[in-house]
Amino acid sequence: MTTPITLPISTSGTKAIDVAWLCARAAGDLALSRFRGHHDIDVKGHRNIVTNTDVEAELRVKAILAAEFPDHKILSEETAYDTDATSGWTWVIDPIDGTKNYAIGLPFWCTNVALCLDAEPVVGLTYDAVHGEGFWAVAGEGAFCNADRIAASDKDDVFSSVISIDLGYDDAMGLRQLDLMRSIFPRVQGIRITGSAALGLAYAACGRIDLYTHMNVSPWDVAAGILLVREAGGVATDRDGAPMRIASSHFAAGGRRVHADFMARYAVAQGGHT
Template structure:
């Protein structure tokens, strides 16, 4: 006999913890946003910002996880990093879409993923200003609130609505703008929402046909990528590779391959 939880029971526990953590952080961020919110620090450039609420939200989440799941590892955008002893690692973005949040725009989210032995098994993205929470467990499908989430059927490439994002380093942005310039005449249109986690969830629920971006960190895409995949999307980077900081793509079968081929040919995976 073993006292280790079986995979299904463990994943159910991780989902419940992630949902509660995202709900607590989302409520705190929505209801506690100061009117005079300002920049607390910058990261890759002067326009890549961190607010005091990013820092406070990450502490709220990590304190909650330490109480509910002591021994788990944590990787957070604002510096939380512990190895853990259980084989579970939490990957956290306390505010995905910080610039949107700073400006009072609604497209920001709390992204929480749980990895077991390196594989993402649970993903939760809370979007409080939308009144929506997206969730997925590996092999069990994706949901928005309590409704099943499904991607759109792949349209012809020229009819695709494609989401993307841009980095905060000037040279990278210039190259990303050139990729977008090449793509725009070939598709229905592009959108730039400002939260990678929400963009991936928008693919999952059919508000975007596809999404791509270079320069993401694990906390940007860990939860949303699982949600998109469980909703029926294919996800990846360059051909034959997993999503990464080099390139992250999500789209339904049929569109994914065309978009991936175009982006690889155009060199969207490098600056």
């Protein structure tokens, strides 16, 4: 677990985690009401799209946060270039993580809401509206799925594990990820592609998968999940083994023993061996 801290109370007297739930439900339930319907889609880059619902859901979340915590900063995909999340209280949000899944009708997308202090997540919530699951954590208080406490995998090694990955938008990083999986695949029970970094981390936190790894993410993809994994007793580091931060673009997260085994094999694979 992480160290407990004193969390701010909103202008309405609401706890930060309860405000996170308000935000997540506002965005997630809007998205769910339009799921598998018509979407106006804009192409932001190679493999990177945004729907009209992403935009509307983000506005709803920002309105709640502006009313409840007017002095806090907000970091989202659309404001990434004018928000400094390295100091003070900052909400890091993604109204729909897994937009491609959402747009094509695959039921693996979620809403991500995290509160950070000096770039360290202290409140995190990943809300899967499709399946009615909210994965949440408060620093020092453990991790939960709805009302049930969760724990990361207790598997001993990669050989006994199911690993989940995502490839991201960058061709070079995606191909490196595939090369790594090619070297590890003969030694694992299975490999899954989630299509949502936030769900990948949530599933690692609750032990549905044993380890999740990615090479190309942004803070709004992972801020909540970092806290979830650590509060669930797991480990989240960058691929160099340093503690994962919200600015870490490449990482591995999961149960402690399988994470250690994966990192050892990752170092070998990077050295050109299998």
